[in-house]
Amino acid sequence: GAGVSQTPSNKVTEKGKYVELRCDPISGHTALYWYRQSLGQGPEFLIYFQGTGAADDSGLPNDRFFAVRPEGSVSTLKIQRTERGDSAVYLCASSPGGLDIQYFGAGTRLSVL
Amino acid sequence: DQQVKQNSPSLSVQEGRISILNCDYTNSMFDYFLWYKKYPAEGPTFLISISSIKDKNEDGRFTVFLNKSAKHLSLHIVPSQPGDSAVYFCAAKRDDKIIFGKGTRLHILP
Numbered sequence A: 001g002a003g004v005s006q007t008p009s010n011k012v013t014e015k016g017k018y019v020e021l022r023c024d025p026i027s028g029h030t031a032l033y034w035y036r037q038s039l040g041q042g043p044e045f046l047i048y049f050q051g052t053g054a055a056d057d058s059g060l061p062n063d064r065f066f067a068v069r070p071e072g073s074v075s076t077l078k079i080q081r082t083e084r085g086d087s088a089v090y091l092c093a094s095s096p097g098g099l100d101i102q103y104f105g106a107g108t109r110l111s112v113l
Numbered sequence B: 001d002q003q004v005k006q007n008s009p010s011l012s013v014q015e016g017r018i019s020i021l022n023c024d025y026t027n028s029m030f031d032y033f034l035w036y037k038k039y040p041a042e043g044p045t046f047l048i049s050i051s052s053i054k055d056k057n058e059d060g061r062f063t064v065f066l067n068k069s070a071k072h073l074s075l076h077i078v079p080s081q082p083g084d085s086a087v088y089f090c091a092a093k094r095d096d097k098i099i100f101g102k103g104t105r106l107h108i109l110p
Helices: none
Strands: A006-008 A008-011 A018-024 A031-035 A045-050 A053-056 A065-068 A077-080 A090-097 A110-111 B010-014 B019-025 B030-037 B045-051 B058-060 B062-067 B072-075 B086-094 B096-100 B103-110
Touching: A006 A090, A008 A018, A008 A031, A008 B058, A031 A077, A045 A077, A045 B096, A077 A090, A110 B010, A110 B019, A110 B072, B010 B019, B019 B030, B030 B062, B045 B062, B045 B072, B045 B096, B072 B086
Parallel strands: A008 A110, B010 B103
Antiparallel strands: A006 A018, A018 A077, A031 A045, A031 A090, A045 A053, A065 A077, A090 A110, B019 B072, B030 B045, B030 B086, B058 B062, B062 B072, B086 B096, B086 B103
């Protein structure tokens, strides 16, 4: 597809479980971003990749959160031992380079019961 | 501590009139400002941006004004159309990070 694709669109899990959220960026975009949007808030920065490496992971809330982008394209956000407070929409965005406009996917809505 | 503030959670405007969405920021190191529009169940979509060295940028019905001394920017939409009903996020950029406001829900009334 032409846009940023995120799967699954919805994920329901139980407290304490492990989840993986996937992002397929626009083809050729070298920069990839993860954001978290809680109810009534704007997107909150989590991590930024330039190519395969995490250029800035200062937004990850704690060590339960981890993200990878092994081949510089698809990225996976991993959350261990999920907590109810992790419930949010997780948004992925990509851009041609780090300073360009970011194009967002529709997000994954994570619900931790 | 919120660095980008949108103090109006919602705004209703008559179709055909001007919509003005406001945004304040606290960090003078921001070098670029953006507005994103979001429909339900979709990701935010880039609308318009402005560099910190400018005070106005216009694109069709959309104009963004930047007042650096007041640390304030605004988005003007004229004339407002039904399809403009959405949540609008103000955002500010510094280095590789974009900081978003909480958003303003715009309702265009028939």
